[in-house]
Amino acid sequence: MINFEKVNKYFGDFHVLKDINLTINKGEVVVVIGPSGSGKSTLLRCINRLETISNGMLTVNNLSVADKKTDINKLRTEIGMVFQHFHLYPHKTVLENITLAPMKVLGQSEEEAKQIARKYLDKVGISEKADSYPAQLSGGQQQRVAIARGLAMNPEIMLFDEPTSALDPEMIGEVLDVMKALALEGMTMVVVTHEMGFAKEVADRIVFMDQGQILEEAIPAEFYENPKEERAQLFLSRILNH
Amino acid sequence: MDFSILTNNIDMFLEGLKNTIIASLIALICSLVLGILIAIFRIAPFKPINWLGTAYVEFIRNIPLLVIAFFIFLVFRIPGLAAGTMALTIYTAAFIAEAIRAGIQSVPKGQMEAARSSGLTYPQAMWNIILPQAIKIVIPPLGNQFINLVKNSSIIAVIAGGELMYQGDLISARTFVVFDTYIFVAMFYLVLTIPLSLGVGQLEKRLAKNN
Ligand SMILES: Nc1ncnc2c1ncn2[C@@H]1O[C@H](COP(=O)(O)OP(=O)(O)O)[C@@H](O)[C@H]1O
Ligand SMILES: [Mg+2]
Numbered sequence: 286m287i288n289f290e291k292v293n294k295y296f297g298d299f300h301v302l303k304d305i306n307l308t309i310n311k312g313e314v315v316v317v318i319g320p321s322g323s324g325k326s327t328l329l330r331c332i333n334r335l336e337t338i339s340n341g342m343l344t345v346n347n348l349s350v351a352d353k354k355t356d357i358n359k360l361r362t363e364i365g366m367v368f369q370h371f372h373l374y375p376h377k378t379v380l381e382n383i384t385l386a387p388m389k390v391l392g393q394s395e396e397e398a399k400q401i402a403r404k405y406l407d408k409v410g411i412s413e414k415a416d417s418y419p420a421q422l423s424g425g426q427q428q429r430v431a432i433a434r435g436l437a438m439n440p441e442i443m444l445f446d447e448p449t450s451a452l453d454p455e456m457i458g459e460v461l462d463v464m465k466a467l468a469l470e471g472m473t474m475v476v477v478t479h480e481m482g483f484a485k486e487v488a489d490r491i492v493f494m495d496q497g498q499i500l501e502e503a504i505p506a507e508f509y510e511n512p513k514e515e516r517a518q519l520f521l522s523r524i525l526n527h
Numbered sequence: 528m529d530f531s532i533l534t535n536n537i538d539m540f541l542e543g544l545k546n547t548i549i550a551s552l553i554a555l556i557c558s559l560v561l562g563i564l565i566a567i568f569r570i571a572p573f574k575p576i577n578w579l580g581t582a583y584v585e586f587i588r589n590i591p592l593l594v595i596a597f598f599i600f601l602v603f604r605i606p607g608l609a610a611g612t613m614a615l616t617i618y619t620a621a622f623i624a625e626a627i628r629a630g631i632q633s634v635p636k637g638q639m640e641a642a643r644s645s646g647l648t649y650p651q652a653m654w655n656i657i658l659p660q661a662i663k664i665v666i667p668p669l670g671n672q673f674i675n676l677v678k679n680s681s682i683i684a685v686i687a688g689g690e691l692m693y694q695g696d697l698i699s700a701r702t703f704v705v706f707d708t709y710i711f712v713a714m715f716y717l718v719l720t721i722p723l724s725l726g727v728g729q730l731e732k733r734l735a736k737n738n
Contacts, residue, residue, distance in 0.1 A: 333644050362646040372641035376659050385655060386645035431641075438645060 286311045286442065286473055287332060292341035294327060301327050303497040305341070311441075314474045316484040316505070319494035320520055325477045328494065329444050332475065333364045345442070362390055365435025369447040371427045373419035373434070379406070380415045383434045391438065398437070405433035409463050425456030432463055443467065445476040479524055481509060493517045529707045536698045543694030544715050546608055550690055551677045551719070554615035558676065559669075561616060562623025569628045572649065580624070587621035593682050600686040608690065611683030619676045626672060630665035631657055663734045670727030674720050681716075691715050 287309040294302035301324045309315050317325050330336040331343060334350050334357050343350045348360060374382050383405065384398035393401070406412045409429035411422075419427055428448055435443055445464065449457040461483050468474055468487040478484065484491060484505050491508040493501040493516075500514045512518045533540065568580030587595070596614035600607060634657050642652035681692035695712035699705045 335640055335644060358646045358648055361644055364644070366641075366644040368637060368641065370637060372635075372637035374638065374641070374656055386642075386647060389651055389655065390646040434645070 286313075286346060287475070288342075288344045289328075290342040290344075292331065292343050293339050294324075294331065294336065295339045301497050302331070302338070305499060307492065307499060307502075309473065309475060311473055312471045313489045314468045314472075314476065314487050315490045315492055316488040317475065317477045317492045317494060318479055318484075318520070323494040324497045325494055326446050329366075329446050329475060329477055332442075332444060333361050333366055335366075358390065362386075362438050363441045365432075365438060365440040365443040367428070367431050367435055367443065367445045367448050369451050371419070371424075371431045371451075373427055373430055375419050378416050378418055379411075379422070379430050382419070382430060383437045386434075387437050401437055402433070405436045406430070408436070408466075409433045410459070423456060424452045425459045428452065428456075428460045429463055432460075432467075436467075442473045442475070445474065445478065447477050447479075449478065449480060481524075485509065493520070495520070528710065529704055532698065532702060532704050532707050533711050536694075536702075539694045539698055540691070540711065540715060542689065543691035543712075544718075546683075546688065546690040546693075547677070547680050547715075547719065550608060550612045550615060550680045550683060550688065554612050554619060554676055554680070555673055557612075557616040558619035558623055558672075561620035562627060565620060565624035566627035566631065569624065570631055584621045584624055587618060588625075592618045592679055593685065596682055596686055607683060607686035607688035607693075610686055611680065611688040611690070615676060615680055615683075618679070619672060622672050622675075623669065626668040627661070627665050629668075630661035633664050634660045666734060667727065667731055670724070670730070673727070674723055677719050677723065678716065 287307075289305045289307040292302055292305040293300070305328065317328065319325055327336055331338050332345060332350065338351050345360060346363065348355050350357075350360065374385070377385065380399060380402050383402035384393075384395065387393040387398040387401060388395060403412060403415065406415055409432055411426050411429055414422060414426060414430070419430070422430065432448075448464070449460050452460065457480070461480060464474070464476070465483065465487050476483075476488075488505045491501075491503055491505050492499055493508070493512070493514065495516050501508065501512065501517050503513075508517070509521065512521055565580050565583050568576050569584070571577060571580075592614060595618055596611055599605075599614050599617075600610040603610060603613075605613075638656050638660065639652055642656040643649070647655070680690055683690050684692035684696055687693060691712055695708050699708040702708065
């Protein structure tokens with residue numbers, strides 16, 4: 286479903302993604318971990334072309350993401366994205382945040398979009414906040430709205446970039462629970478996160494990145510119990526001991 | 528103070544007031560439209576267009592308004608009021624473009640990314656997400672530009688534009704009551720600028736409340 290083939294990316298002279306080969310199949314949950322600055326966000330952002338790759342081949346649903354002929358706006362409707370800092374629209378209510386793209390991009394009527402939005406708000410457990418503004422919500426609630434906003438487009442893929450890193454500890458669980466439920470329903474997910482519990486419970490695969498390279502790919506049990514790469518071992522010992 | 532200056536020349540003062548209002552109003556609307564256009568040029572995701580926008584702003588901002596007014600008056604050979612209004616428009620648009628650009632760019636980058644990643648086109652994201660947030664940031668500097676515009680319209684006097692300052696010049700030259708004449712001129716400007724200033728303040732308060 287998502288396929289990286291010898292993908293490289295440079296920021297100017299800086300080689301941020303190095304020869305990335307990665308295949309993510311339909312219904313898979315892949316967790317990406319690695320030290321800060323290793324290129325995890327960039328990898329994720331290439332998938333919906335928030336960043337453009339420098340060379341190599343990146344396809345989503347067999348469409349080349351970099352190809353000028355690919356209708357990127359259409360492709361993006363298939364890919365939901367959840368950011369570390371939520372990026373809800375502060376001037377719109379929760380409901381308006383969710384209905385905007387379905388109405389503008391998918392051409393849903395307001396009635397239809399609202400109905401779908403309420404369904405997903407219910408699903409992430411905050412239907413009572415439909416008419417609030419983002420600033421009136423806690424971080425955990427905002428992130429759940431952001432997830433509902435992504436889901437309302439009915440995407441095939443959901444990308445999560447450290448969705449719980451900006452949250453107070455007591456709110457991490459509520460967001461992870463929503464994500465776990467989503468994973469169990471068979472959503473294709475690429476998740477940058479250091480939440481080991483989540484990874485062990487629902488990830489099909491762990492991808493370990495360092496300095497722009499994928500150093501190790503393994504199933505969670507194998508990776509956490511017995512990482513092969515020295516740098517992965519070092520990294521794990523550091524996140525476990527802090 | 529000699530109020531007979533006011534009462535004896537009230538027709539000229541009112542004619543000046545009328546012309547100042549006309550010039551300001553037209554320049555205000557046109558400079559807003561032109562300013563928005565240039566701001567879009569400056570931030571558009573296309574380099575040559577950025578360059579055009581930047582060139583306009585840097586060029587116009589760094590020439591005195593007076594010189595622009597003379598230039599238009601001499602080159603186009605149109606009446607002073609029209610030439611002055613055009614100069615005001617061209618000049619003010621550069622400042623308005625800057626205010627709008629700064630406002631747009633102060634909206635966090637993540638807003639555009641969130642909007643684009645949900646499939647919205649760049650114009651859709653601009654219109655629905657970025658501009659409504661930028662407006663709140665832009666209103667105060669825009670208000671200042673409009674007040675400056677009214678005051679700057681006084682330079683039209685040098686190309687015989689017939690607005691307030693010009694009428695003041697005529698009256699003082701004829702009556703030799705220089706000081707009092709310009710006191711009344713100043714009062715007429717205040718009649719225009721103080722309500723404008725208060726209006727902008729009110730608008731700012733309203734927008735702040737909506738947050
Ligand atoms: N737009 C950019 N321009 C230049 N360098 C960037 C840009 N975005 C990220 N980088 C750099 O690329 C590297 C990888 O960034 P990122 O993908 O955000 O890493 P991670 O998410 O793993 O922390 C970092 O060194 C970062 O400073
Ligand atoms: Mg990151």
